[in-house]
Amino acid sequence: GAVVSQHPSRVICKSGTSVKIECRSLDFQATTMFWYRQFPKQSLMLMATSNEGSKATYEQGVEKDKFLINHASLTLSTLTVTSAHPEDSSFYICSARANLGRGLRNEQFFGPGTRLTVL
Amino acid sequence: QKEVEQNSGPLSVPEGAIASLNCTYSDRGSQSFFWYRQYSGKSPELIMFIYSNGDKEDGRFTAQLNKASQYVSLLIRDSQPSDSATYLCAVKEGSNDYKLSFGAGTTVTVRA
Numbered sequence: 001g002a003v004v005s006q007h008p009s010r011v012i013c014k015s016g017t018s019v020k021i022e023c024r025s026l027d028f029q030a031t032t033m034f035w036y037r038q039f040p041k042q043s044l045m046l047m048a049t050s051n052e053g054s055k056a057t058y059e060q061g062v063e064k065d066k067f068l069i070n071h072a073s074l075t076l077s078t079l080t081v082t083s084a085h086p087e088d089s090s091f092y093i094c095s096a097r098a099n100l101g102r103g104l105r106n107e108q109f110f111g112p113g114t115r116l117t118v119l
Numbered sequence: 120q121k122e123v124e125q126n127s128g129p130l131s132v133p134e135g136a137i138a139s140l141n142c143t144y145s146d147r148g149s150q151s152f153f154w155y156r157q158y159s160g161k162s163p164e165l166i167m168f169i170y171s172n173g174d175k176e177d178g179r180f181t182a183q184l185n186k187a188s189q190y191v192s193l194l195i196r197d198s199q200p201s202d203s204a205t206y207l208c209a210v211k212e213g214s215n216d217y218k219l220s221f222g223a224g225t226t227v228t229v230r231a
Contacts, residue, residue, distance in 0.1 A: 110163050
């Protein structure tokens with residue numbers, strides 16, 4: 001249980017285009033999903049917290065108009081990188097919060113990540 | 120996000136030895152602590168969590184927590200080459216039950 005998928009796993013796009021990344025909880029309902037970005041040799045940096053049916057909460061320094069987040073259902077959240085530029089190239093990882101009642105106390109489960117390369 | 124500090128490494132240990140990883144955190148109100156393992160090019164996977172002071176053992180892994188010192192550690196016994204990865208310490212913020220703050224990670228290399 002507690003499987004999170006992401007699609008696509010890898011995307012290469014031209015500068016100025018938009019890219020959508022999907023994050024799905026496959027066997028549980030996730031009221032909260034998180035989007036992280038990880039640059040090479042660095043740790044995960046939280047970009048935003050996404051709650052189903054409401055607007056995402058963005059971390060300081062993250063442009064909400066550039067990184068559009070939609071959490072339309074309890075199993076799906078999407079991140080759209082608008083007008084992507086080479087500096088947006090990174091590893092984007094989502095996680096979903098699950099209350100599985102097994103002592104995990106609302107643990108976060110991570111998707112496999114999406115490698116974005118902007119040319 | 121609150122600060123979580125780890126030695127970046129690399130930490131090199133021979134096969135069969137104990138690897139010891141340390142982590143300190145700044146938010147004294149933090150209650151939940153996690154260790155994730157991340158292989159190169161992959162997303163993190165949870166290997167241990169600890170909420171109470173003291174030791175918690177799971178197989179070859181032991182997590183140790185000292186809230187007074189704001190310190191959490193991970194011991195890997197009988198290290199195997201497959202343990203070679205980056206280990207991320209994560210702390211659930213005391214003021215927010217959901218958000219995790221991650222350390223930069225410690226890279227461990229187990230020499231065969």
